[in-house]
Amino acid sequence: ALQCGIVGLPNVGKSTLFNALTQAGALAANYPFATKDPNVGVVTVPDYRLDKLEEIVQPQKTVPTTVEIVDIAGLIRGASKGEGLGNQFLANIREVNAIMHVVRCFDDGNVTHVDGGVDPVRDKETIDLELIFKDMETLEKRKQRLQKLAKALDRTVLRQLKIVEELIAHLEQEQPARSFDELDSEDDEKFFKELQLLTAKPIIYICNVDEASVLTGNEHTEKFKAAVAKENAEVILVSAAIEADIAELEEEEERKEFLADMGLEEPGVNRVIRACYNLLELITYFTAGEKEVRAWTIRRGTKAPQAAGVIHSDIERGFIKARTVAYEKFVELGGWKGAQEVGAMRQEGKEYLVQDGDLLEFMHNT
Ligand code: GDP
Numbered sequence: 001a002l003q004c005g006i007v008g009l010p011n012v013g014k015s016t017l018f019n020a021l022t023q024a025g026a027l028a029a030n031y032p033f034a035t036k037d038p039n040v041g042v043v044t045v046p047d048y049r050l051d052k053l054e055e056i057v058q059p060q061k062t063v064p065t066t067v068e069i070v071d072i073a074g075l076i077r078g079a080s081k082g083e084g085l086g087n088q089f090l091a092n093i094r095e096v097n098a099i100m101h102v103v104r105c106f107d108d109g110n111v112t113h114v115d116g117g118v119d120p121v122r123d124k125e126t127i128d129l130e131l132i133f134k135d136m137e138t139l140e141k142r143k144q145r146l147q148k149l150a151k152a153l154d155r156t157v158l159r160q161l162k163i164v165e166e167l168i169a170h171l172e173q174e175q176p177a178r179s180f181d182e183l184d185s186e187d188d189e190k191f192f193k194e195l196q197l198l199t200a201k202p203i204i205y206i207c208n209v210d211e212a213s214v215l216t217g218n219e220h221t222e223k224f225k226a227a228v229a230k231e232n233a234e235v236i237l238v239s240a241a242i243e244a245d246i247a248e249l250e251e252e253e254e255r256k257e258f259l260a261d262m263g264l265e266e267p268g269v270n271r272v273i274r275a276c277y278n279l280l281e282l283i284t285y286f287t288a289g290e291k292e293v294r295a296w297t298i299r300r301g302t303k304a305p306q307a308a309g310v311i312h313s314d315i316e317r318g319f320i321k322a323r324t325v326a327y328e329k330f331v332e333l334g335g336w337k338g339a340q341e342v343g344a345m346r347q348e349g350k351e352y353l354v355q356d357g358d359l360l361e362f363m364h365n366t
Helices: 014-024 026-030 048-056 085-093 121-152 155-172 184-192 219-231 241-246 251-263 269-277 304-309 313-317 329-333 336-341
Strands: 005-007 040-044 059-064 066-071 098-104 203-208 235-238 282-288 292-299 321-328 346-348 358-364
Touching: 005 014, 014 040, 014 066, 014 241, 014 269, 014 282, 014 292, 040 282, 048 059, 048 292, 048 329, 059 155, 066 269, 066 304, 085 121, 085 219, 098 121, 098 235, 098 269, 121 155, 155 184, 203 219, 203 269, 235 241, 235 269, 241 269, 292 304, 304 313, 304 321, 304 358, 313 358, 321 329, 329 336, 329 358
Parallel strands: 005 066, 005 098, 059 292, 098 203, 203 235, 282 358
Antiparallel strands: 040 066, 282 292, 321 346, 321 358
């Protein structure tokens, strides 16, 4: 499964947020992999469309889809030199598909800051530098190997060497690999992916704020937003402490009241989870029968048979065709029957690229 890892300096609220996220996703606890590792949380993806489908289809049960979040605690200054458990943490980052970088934007004299005062811009740079150092190490090693091969004047090798050298220069400017824009061909892109650089991973920033600043932001979040403006990354404001409190409330009604008091429509963790989902380039399709209405996760750009394979490999193998209607149409026409009556259902074959929100029915022989 695709995973989103939480990184950040110590004491910025990562674990608090992780716990709130996983508690909010307690529904997912009956998944077999939910217990495999205490640092991996299987989190339910909130989706209002499921509620609507449930209303229309009235199934026996409704199953949301999930995403995995990994708590990568312990990244500190010097990690790339092996400080703390540096190498371990950097290896953990390599394994995740996207990064959620948490910065502290709350003032609280009781919570010590590892580097003195609250300064999210400096904190972010500290983490960035560790990741950049590690990537430089990766690139220097690669450069040496390519230089040995370059004597043969192989075009591919020479091109790769050029990319590596340009990347090193880019990182020396303290820029992450994700903002490198000298890739000219599919081969270039493929090689770049192969390098598995830490700073190439897609990223979102989470500003952990105090209760009063969730809606308005504060002086720290303003500075932070300005500092990352040209990165094109999403910045989300949440209060991890509040999210933890919300997650503790057992009654839906209590939670609603609590949120209303704060002027919020939904828990901040919902926004965080959806942002992760988007960052991982995941989309959702639905199956909707009397037994079960269910959301399924696929990568954007997945064709119908592979999408079916998420349900069961037999359906992928025996795939004949899919019948489908878009979510909006399905709701507008009041369900399968209505959609069929006006001929809104489409037949799609093996090459069909499944779209976010498709309702799907697979025909297969097994
Ligand atoms: P981590 O080291 O990044 O995982 O940070 P923790 O989640 O363990 O939080 C460190 C400390 O900050 C704990 O004492 C938390 O209770 C506190 N903390 C976390 N989030 C908030 C917040 O939003 N506001 C305040 N005031 N304290 C927080």
